Amino acid sequence: MSLITELVPNAEAEFLLPVLADAEEGEERIRATFSDPACAIYASRLDGRLVGAAVVSWPEHEPAEIIYIAVVPACRGRGYGKQIINFLLEELRRRHSGSLLVGTANSSLENIAFYQKCGFRMFEVRRDYFSYIQPPLAEHGIVLQDMLVFRYDLGK
Template identity: 35%
Template sequence: MKNVHLEEIIMNDREKYLDYLLLADEDEQIVKQYINEGDMYSISMDGQLVGIILFVYHQQRVVELKNLALVPEWRGRGIGKAVLQKTFDIYKGMEKIIVGTANSSIENIAFYQKAGFRMTEIRRGFFEKYAKPIFENGIQALDMVMFERNL
């Protein structure tokens, strides 16, 4: 998708995008713990801001996709897939990308597998530390399902 554009967000401007990050991670205190880490990009479509993506670095050439948030009315149009393709190019010097999503995020689980990610582990009880319970698809988010994709 050629009209999807990523632009890096400098550290001093990140707080302005908090509401976008909260679309993908509902606990504001948790988001504030990582908002100033790694690389953050705005996602634009035809000049309109439609989302945010944030990556943090790990040891041994591993980067984690920490937050990918698209405004609801822009979902299901192939934008997320196009963004992932662009970030695979950005991080091609890394060994792999990892990402986690809630056990209740059925759409996300399918999305990452379609993008070539493989399940690697379950982090039991990960979402129990969140201030409020999260429910999606009639399922409580309790565990984090981790995926990875070699670059």
């Protein structure tokens, strides 16, 4: 059966915190997006079982941005993340005609490869973006410091 991704009312999104916590160090930052009227929250289910979630900022003016996207650890590597991205790109076509941004840590090598495989291109570096995480974390022996921002442009 295929993955079904649906919009979740912001006031009912609390159940997604355990999934999204893997994409953010603090629940308070995730909760802040739940109360942001520009943000839409999505839950992805397979046979009724929650396997992923995403939060996207759809501002009046472009570009839109994926704030959080996560797949539960036991379901990774099965193509669900790509299916969620494809859903969000379709949503982009419905809502906008332009671009979708997504950021990841400079140390998240798997994410860097994933977004490029999904058709995103490198766009900018947000230096010292993760300075709020203390003590600093490291992945693959690389200190998490900067956010690498990728951009997907419709029609390109």
